[in-house]
Amino acid sequence: xxIKILGSGCRKCVALAENAKAAAAAAGKEAxxxxxxxxxxxxxxxxxxxxxxxxxxxxxSTGRVLTPDEIARLI
Amino acid sequence: xxxxLNDQVLRMVWLNDLVGQGVAAIGLDPxxxxxxxxxxxxxxxxxxxxxxxxxIFGISYVQSHFPPERTRALxxxxxxxxxxxxxxxxxxxxxxxxxxxxxLFIGFTAAGLPLAVxxxxxxxxxxxxxxxxxxxxxxxNWSIALAYVAVGLVVAILGGWVIGRLGMEDQVAAFVRxxxxxxxxxxxxxxxxLAYARDQVVEIVHRxxxxxxxxxxxxxxxxxxxxxxxxxxxxxxxxxWSVPVAVLLGIPMYADIFGTLPxxxxxxxxxxxxxxxxxxxxxxxxLSLPSLILLRRVIKMRLLVTFTGVVTLGILVIGVIxxxxxxxxx
Numbered sequence: 001x002x003i004k005i006l007g008s009g010c011r012k013c014v015a016l017a018e019n020a021k022a023a024a025a026a027a028g029k030e031a032x033x034x035x036x037x038x039x040x041x042x043x044x045x046x047x048x049x050x051x052x053x054x055x056x057x058x059x060x061s062t063g064r065v066l067t068p069d070e071i072a073r074l075i
Numbered sequence: 076x077x078x079x080l081n082d083q084v085l086r087m088v089w090l091n092d093l094v095g096q097g098v099a100a101i102g103l104d105p106x107x108x109x110x111x112x113x114x115x116x117x118x119x120x121x122x123x124x125x126x127x128x129x130x131i132f133g134i135s136y137v138q139s140h141f142p143p144e145r146t147r148a149l150x151x152x153x154x155x156x157x158x159x160x161x162x163x164x165x166x167x168x169x170x171x172x173x174x175x176x177x178x179l180f181i182g183f184t185a186a187g188l189p190l191a192v193x194x195x196x197x198x199x200x201x202x203x204x205x206x207x208x209x210x211x212x213x214x215x216n217w218s219i220a221l222a223y224v225a226v227g228l229v230v231a232i233l234g235g236w237v238i239g240r241l242g243m244e245d246q247v248a249a250f251v252r253x254x255x256x257x258x259x260x261x262x263x264x265x266x267x268x269l270a271y272a273r274d275q276v277v278e279i280v281h282r283x284x285x286x287x288x289x290x291x292x293x294x295x296x297x298x299x300x301x302x303x304x305x306x307x308x309x310x311x312x313x314x315x316w317s318v319p320v321a322v323l324l325g326i327p328m329y330a331d332i333f334g335t336l337p338x339x340x341x342x343x344x345x346x347x348x349x350x351x352x353x354x355x356x357x358x359x360x361x362l363s364l365p366s367l368i369l370l371r372r373v374i375k376m377r378l379l380v381t382f383t384g385v386v387t388l389g390i391l392v393i394g395v396i397x398x399x400x401x402x403x404x405x
Contacts (some may be wrong), residue, residue, distance in 0.1 A: 042178055043250060047178055050178055059257070
């Protein structure tokens with residue numbers, strides 16, 4: 001599974017990436033975490049508030065730093 | 076009764092008295108320079124953090140009803156001065172983080188909103204923030220806070236209107252208009268809104284605390300150590316250059332409004348004109364070098380220069396006008 005974090009590198013995006021990593025590890029899933037910082041690419045997902053969370057090319061959350069538990073429910 | 080409530084709840088006069096007693100208890104005279112600085116610093120830091128936490132929680136709960144997707148839907152299909160005014164008003168309600176302003180710009184433009192509407196929103200959003208307005212009321216008074224809201228909205232509306240009139244729709248990077256437009260954001264439950272509000276408090280306090288400490292530190296230093304004559308000679312109300320200097324100092328600075336308020340408070344105490352201080356705060360919050368560099372990646376140079384110029388001019392004019400009528404407020 002590929003989990004993408006959309007955001008220009010602010011503190012929130014870093015926190016979300018860490019939580020996503022923790023959630024994948026806790027769920028015992030093989031996940032590749034990709035940080036997307038390119039504005040054109042972020043815009044390509046139609047996301048208006050960062051950080052955005054994309055699981056297997058589907059936008060599942062925007063504008064919030066989800067907890068590992070919340071991410072675990074999405075993956 | 077209103078005055079008493081305002082003094083005790085918003086201005087926290089009781090806290091100042093308490094801190095004064097604490098300062099006296101450790102052997103410092105609050106009337107002395109050192110004791111006065113310590114009292115100013117401790118009281119201001121405590122007051123700002125208490126107000127920040129309470130305000131951001133309440134305001135974030137309200138703001139969770141206005142995600143950018145909803146704002147965009149409300150503004151969709153409208154144009155003209157009415158739409159620009161609505162955009163400026165919604166800018167004060169939509170949750171905003173400077174790192175989100177670019178995706179927001181892309182989302183608005185891709186949906187076909189006119190540049191005038193988008194820029195009115197982008198100017199008002201950092202400038203007129205609900206929490207900062209209540210902090211202004213706490214540090215100064217309600218008439219100054221309301222006047223700040225009014226002039227902030229005027230800058231946003233006029234700025235957006237001028238940019239719209241200049242016909243710069245071609246000044247947007249090509250990929251922006253090609254971005255897809257998603258539907259409305261998912262509705263949140265009450266529990267999710269409360270969690271969101273709590274997260275915002277943690278996130279914002281985490282982000283702004285260094286600015287607040289530095290700001291209050293500078294404020295305390297000005298308050299007790301810099302003679303009023305020195306400040307007056309540099310930035311006094313009778314000096315024509317005070318407003319331009321304040322604006323030029325403020326533009327490249329990247330600080331949170333919560334950090335600039337204590338400096339503003341100390342400067343006004345030293346006789347600097349209200350217009351000069353408001354212009355400084357507006358310049359710091361509305362324009363900053365990092366956000367301009369980010370904006371350059373989605374708009375062309377001519378529009379970027381126009382945007383910066385229009386906002387700077389608006390702030391200058393407001394500063395000068397406020398200095399002229401400041402007797403009405405203080």
